Amino acid sequence: MGVESKSMKVIIFQLDREEYAIPVHQVGSIERIMHITRVPRTSSFVEGVINLRGIVTPIIDLRSRFGIETAPYSESTRIIIANIEEMDVGLIVDAANDVLDFEVEAIEPPPEVIDTMEAEYVKGVVKVEKRLFILLNLSKVLSTSEIKELEEIEG
């Protein structure tokens, strides 16, 4: 505990031009893009399911989850298999490029924005040298209640 409270290991991945961080203990593996089977009549950001070594694993496109314009998959596109509330879920990201240690004191609360809905899944931001990382709250990323709200507002 002593060590953990001072620093935390995170996986850094890229979406569009921003860099995001998730705690390393929540990450099971990082996979190259593979065949994804579409599942009909699910939320738009649910890309489908993959065969992850014999286990059918749901895949979420983080770009569409965060409302970023979708882009075709490239050589660097990765699926991060994250374990969120005892479920394995794959997150499609543009690239997964780093593992870093964050000082816990360096984590700042998310910047106040008018659209608080978006800030729900942002746990905080961390500035290391000249890079800014957004630390995600993964269970909020999955939570469908917030999404339903969003849909209701939009719809």
Added chain:
Amino acid sequence: METNQYLDLFIDESSEHLQSINDRLLELEKSPEDTSIVGEIFRSAHTLKGMAATMGYEDLADLTHKMENVLDGVRNDKIQIDAEMLDIVFESVDHLEAMVLEISQGGTGERDIRRVVELLQAIELGDALDQRKKEQSLPADTTPFQENSVDEFTRTVLKQSKEQGLSNYHIIVSLREDCMLKAARVYMVFDVLEQMGEVILSTPPVEDLENEDFETDFQVLFVTEESREDIDAKIMKVSEVHSVHITEYKISETENKAQVPSAQIEKDDSSNENNGASSNSKQALNKTIRVNIDRLDVLMNLFEELVIDRGRLEQISNELQHSELQETVERMSRVSGDLQNIILNMRMVPIEQVFNRFPRMVRQLSRDLNKDIDLRIIGEETELDRTVIDEIGDPLVHLLRNAIDHGIESPNERKKNGKSGTGSIELKAYHSGNYVFIDITDDGGGINREKVLKKALDNQVVTSEQAEKLSEQEVYELIMASGFSTADTISDVSGRGVGLDVVKNTIESLGGTITINSQLGEGSNFSIQLPLTLSIISVMLVEVQKEKYAIPLSSIIETAIVKKEEILRAHNKEVIDFRGSVVPLVFLKDVLEVPIELEEDEYYSLVIVRKGNKMAGLVVDSFIGQQEVVLKSLGDYLSGVFAISGATILGDGQVALILDANALIK
């Protein structure tokens, strides 16, 4: 690790013994004069007590002990069997079950059992008075052993030996007060005795004697051919023995009533128990082993991987057209097919496991509701996959409660309608084809069509126009719609809003169906059809545009290819004339929102599926073929997706979704 192993064994065996106690108690209630049943209960309780004490679960051992005392009283005709007494014993068993459950969940098995213990003691004491009276009437010198310490096995053995012309002696051996190695002397005395006959019982028990946990005297019950003098002389040869006192041991009158049919077996049991060993020797004879269910699950999972790879190998060998490879793959497929049967069989469990808790439940409920109910169970040996067994319990409980509460009328009402006062419920399980059927039939009031319709209209489940058109069958199905309860008063037992719709959903999620039949005034029948196994199923693979879907063979009637001109339109719906009946078409590409990439053909490929007596034609683009696939869940995150019941992994490693045909038929 080691204690864990024992713990599992303890939990397994305790549950088995408790179940057997439960069963026997119910039998006993039906035929209270049959003392052999009490003997069996007593034996289970005794073993349970021994195990609990060994494992250090004191409350468990204590309660079992108290129960045992009461049973002993029953066995010796000192306690009358009546409903109140059985209620208390049942309650004790409930407590014991709760304790075992807690232990199995990692608890300590401690529980507040004072009330039950007091009740049990009250029964016991009430009869202890009688017992004392009886004892006074017996000659004083016959039984120095306490009545309670001579259990049934001992008595039977003694009786048997008497019949065989052997003598039963009660021997009191006193060692010299300055004896140094008491245990050794005891051992020598026993050695001498065992050369001449058999030691049936010793006070203090052998363990205490070995631990030198006694003063200078010990007593044994001894069966032998030898004369009293010979025994005396031989024991006295052991050094440091102060005196030997031998009297003939007589079996008292009351004990004679406690006869057990197969005395020979009892003899084995008793000697086992005297040695402190449980029934290990008996189990060694049985050619089965206990395998942890988790291991079977692991085996199954590994095998599923193999089935996926088998599919892949088959595909590769077909592509390569290499004859030796094809031959090998074919052989491998055959072997793995056999293996599949064996593994699936291993996971089959008799439905008894679920059924055997029902007699208790029905008894309790019928007492609570003041109804007389006779539950008949047929086919409890029918086997089902473990996963199904785990899930089917609750729906069955619900249906039974329903039958007792809503189905069976009160005794007065029954008599008024010219039926016998005792209602009967039949629970029947049987195999048929690839399915297992479970029928619950009662001879109660049946389902009142008008009442159901009125309720459905009140709850806006149907409109009045619809209601008129509904067939009997469809009306019955209404009672499984959400929030339906036909009992006039909402009781504790059933009808709490969460009704039969939950039952229906559970059964459908298991790939099964439920149908209801009823005759007003004569009773109802609920019939559940379940697949034998859930993990590996046969499917038809189809393509919808570029996507592959699997349709379970169990819901397919046949496939057909029709020309576009053959499609008829009725009410803006496209239908076909299929062997004389009008079958609506379901365009999968629309329902499943499949991206369109291919040109439409002038032929439609149809998969005709059915749900009960309704049919639908699923329009697909091409048929791939039939295949055995491993059913995988989509996981919690994607549960409840419309018309998809699961997923499977195909030979090429891709995931294909399994369609739920039931959801596609309206």
